[in-house]
Amino acid sequence: MGIEEFTIYKDSKVDKFAEYLKDGKVMATRCKNCKNVFYPPRADCSSCYTSDVEWFELDRKGKLITFTVIHVAPKRYSTSTPLSSEFKPYAIGVVELKSGHRAMGWLAFEPSKIEVGMALLLSPKKLPDGKVTIFLEPV
Amino acid sequence: MSEVGVVGVGITKFGVRSDASLRELAFEAVKDALEHCNLTIKDVDALVCGVWSDEASKAASPSLQIADYLGILPKPSYRVEAACATGSAAIRSAWALIKSGIHDIVLVVGVEKMTEHITSEMVEIIGKTGDVFWEYPFGITFPGYYALMARAHMKEFGTTREQLAMVAVKNHRNAINNPIAHFRKEISIDTVLTSKMISDPLTLYDCSPITDGAAAVVLASAEKAKKITDVPIWLCGLGAASDHHSILNRRRLTGIDAVIYASREAYRMAKIEPKDVDVAEVHDCFTIAEIIAYEDLGFCEEGRGGKLVEDGETEINGRIPVNVDGGLKAKGHPIGATGVAQVVEIVKQLRGEAQGRQVSGAKIGLTHNVGATGQSVYVHIYRR
Numbered sequence: 001m002g003i004e005e006f007t008i009y010k011d012s013k014v015d016k017f018a019e020y021l022k023d024g025k026v027m028a029t030r031c032k033n034c035k036n037v038f039y040p041p042r043a044d045c046s047s048c049y050t051s052d053v054e055w056f057e058l059d060r061k062g063k064l065i066t067f068t069v070i071h072v073a074p075k076r077y078s079t080s081t082p083l084s085s086e087f088k089p090y091a092i093g094v095v096e097l098k099s100g101h102r103a104m105g106w107l108a109f110e111p112s113k114i115e116v117g118m119a120l121l122l123s124p125k126k127l128p129d130g131k132v133t134i135f136l137e138p139v
Numbered sequence: 140m141s142e143v144g145v146v147g148v149g150i151t152k153f154g155v156r157s158d159a160s161l162r163e164l165a166f167e168a169v170k171d172a173l174e175h176c177n178l179t180i181k182d183v184d185a186l187v188c189g190v191w192s193d194e195a196s197k198a199a200s201p202s203l204q205i206a207d208y209l210g211i212l213p214k215p216s217y218r219v220e221a222a223c224a225t226g227s228a229a230i231r232s233a234w235a236l237i238k239s240g241i242h243d244i245v246l247v248v249g250v251e252k253m254t255e256h257i258t259s260e261m262v263e264i265i266g267k268t269g270d271v272f273w274e275y276p277f278g279i280t281f282p283g284y285y286a287l288m289a290r291a292h293m294k295e296f297g298t299t300r301e302q303l304a305m306v307a308v309k310n311h312r313n314a315i316n317n318p319i320a321h322f323r324k325e326i327s328i329d330t331v332l333t334s335k336m337i338s339d340p341l342t343l344y345d346c347s348p349i350t351d352g353a354a355a356v357v358l359a360s361a362e363k364a365k366k367i368t369d370v371p372i373w374l375c376g377l378g379a380a381s382d383h384h385s386i387l388n389r390r391r392l393t394g395i396d397a398v399i400y401a402s403r404e405a406y407r408m409a410k411i412e413p414k415d416v417d418v419a420e421v422h423d424c425f426t427i428a429e430i431i432a433y434e435d436l437g438f439c440e441e442g443r444g445g446k447l448v449e450d451g452e453t454e455i456n457g458r459i460p461v462n463v464d465g466g467l468k469a470k471g472h473p474i475g476a477t478g479v480a481q482v483v484e485i486v487k488q489l490r491g492e493a494q495g496r497q498v499s500g501a502k503i504g505l506t507h508n509v510g511a512t513g514q515s516v517y518v519h520i521y522r523r
Contacts, residue, residue, distance in 0.1 A: 006276060007273065008271060008272075008275065008276070008277070009272060011272075012272075028407075038386070040270075040272070040273040040385060040387065042480075045237050047402065050181075054408065065291060066287045066288075066290045066291040066294070066392055067287070067290065068283050068286035068287050068290065068338045068339050068340075068341075069336075069338070069339040070278060070282075070338050070339075071335070071336045071337055071338065071339070072258070072259075072262060072279060072280070072281050072282065072335075072337045072338065073259065073262065074262045074263030074264055074278065074280055075259040075260050075262070075263040076261060076263060076264045076278075077278045078259040081278060082278070083412050089336075089339075090275050090278060092278065092279055092283060092287075094287060094387065094392070096387075101387075102387040102388075103387065104273075104274055104277050104279070104387060105277065107279060111339075116290065116291075116294045118203075131276070133276060133277070
C-alpha cells in the first residue's frame with residue numbers, strides 16, 4: 001500500500017506520507033540543497049531544481065485560520081462521507097502551524113464549537129473506509 | 140507598437156440549454172460574432188478554442204469536435220485551457236498569434252456544456268480543478284474554497300454577510316437588462332441570507348450557477364481591423380500571473396496575489412491607472428470573489444471591498460460600474476465561455492451597443508478572469 005491510502009492516486013515519490021500518518025506523524029519534506037520546506041510534501045524542489053529532499057516531522061500544534069461546513073458535497077461524498085455512513089454536512093479547516101506552514105484537515109466535532117483562532121492539533125486518523133487522513137482536534 | 144483589435148463579438152443565450160450540444164452552442168456564438176463584423180468563417184485564419192473540461196464535455200479533446208463543426212478546415216485550430224480563466228487565456232493566445240505575424244484574423248470561441256451532469260457530479264468535476272492529490276481527499280469543493288476565503292476575509296477585515304449578499308443583489312438586478320442572462324429576476328439581501336446553505340458561510344445565492352453557453356470574439360491585426368470595422372476595440376493592456384496550486388501555499392487567503400501582479404502589468408501596458416477604468420467585468424464566481432477583486436484590482440484599498448459595494452460605487456451609475464451584464468453570478472458561468480463573454484460585454488459597452496445597460500461614455504474597459512481559485516489569472520484592458 002502507499003499514497004492511495006491517503007489520496008485518489010496510486011503512484012508517487014512521496015508515498016511514505018501515508019505510512020507516516022499511520023504512525024501518527026505529519027511529515028513535510030525539506031530540500032537538502034536550498035533548505036526550502038514543502039508541505040504538502042514534494043519530491044522535487046521547485047526552487048533549485050534538485051531532487052534531494054529529506055523528510056521531517058511537523059510540530060502538529062497550530063491555530064485555526066479559517067473553516068467551512070460543506071453542505072453540498074461532491075458525488076463521491078454525497079450519500080456518505082469518510083466520516084459517516086450517512087451524509088451529514090462536514091467541516092474542513094485550515095490551520096497555521098508555529099513554523100508558518102498551513103495544513104488542511106477535517107473538523108470532526110460540533111460545528112458550533114468551531115472558532116477561528118482556536119488552538120488545534122493535527123491528528124492523523126484511520127477512517128472507517130480504511131484510508132488515513134488528518135483531523136484537526138482541540139488541544 | 141501595432142495593436143490588436145476586436146472587430147466582432149457574439150454570444151448565445153446562457154442557461155439550461157437542453158436544446159443544444161457543445162458544438163452547436165459554439166456555432167451559435169460564432170455565427171453571431173461573424174455577423175457582427177460582416178465576415179465569413181472563410182475569412183478567419185485560425186481558431187483558438189477555450190473549453191475547460193473533458194469530463195464535463197464527456198470527451199477527450201473536446202475542441203476537435205467544435206473546430207470541425209465550425210467549418211474552420213483547412214485552417215488550424217488550437218485549444219487553450221486555464222480552468223475558469225480558460226476564455227481569457229484563449230484571448231491572450233489569439234493576441235500573441237496575431238502579434239507574431241503568423242495569423243491576421245483569429246477567431247476565439249469559449250464554450251461549456253455543464254447541465255447534462257447532476258449537481259453532485261458537477262460539484263465533483265469542478266472541485267477537482269483544485270489540488271486533487273492533497274486537498275480533494277478532504278471533500279473540498281469550489282464553494283468550499285471560496286468559503287474558506289470568505290471567512291478569512293470577514294475575520295480579518297470585518298466584511299459582513301450582508302455585504303457579500305449585496306454583490307448578488309446588484310448583479311441579479313443588472314442581469315434583468317441582459318437578454319442572454321441565465322437569471323433575470325430581482326432578489327433581496329434576505330433572499331441570499333435565507334437561501335440553502337452550500338458551504339458555510341456561502342449560500343446558494345452567493346454562488347454562480349451551473350450554466351451552458353458560448354461566446355465568440357474575432358480579433359484582427361491593426362491593419363485588418365481598420366478595414367473590417369469603423370469601431371475596432373483595441374486590446375491595449377494584457378497581464379497574466381500564477382499563484383500556487385494548493386491554497387495552503389499561498390501568501391494569504393484574504394485575496395489573490397496573482398490578480399495584483401496581472402492587473403499592474405495590464406495597467407502599465409495600457410498606460411492607465413485603476414481610476415481610469417470606466418466599466419469592469421470581474422470574476423464573481425462567488426460573491427466574496429467580487430469583493431476581493433475590487434481590492435486586488437486597486438478599485439479600493441485592501442479590506443474595503445465590502446464597503447465599496449455597500450456604498451453603491453460599483454452600481455451601473457456608480458464610480459466604477461462592475462458586472463453590468465449580471466456577472467458570472469446572474470448571467471451564468473459556463474466555464475470555458477466566461478472569459479470570452481466578459482470581452483463580449485466590454486466591447487458592446489465601448490461601442491455603445493449595450494442596450495438597456497449602457498454605461499454612458501465608456502471608453503476604457505477591463506476584464507478580470509480567475510482560474511482555480513486564484514492560481515491562473517488574466518487581466519485585460521480594452522480601449523475604444
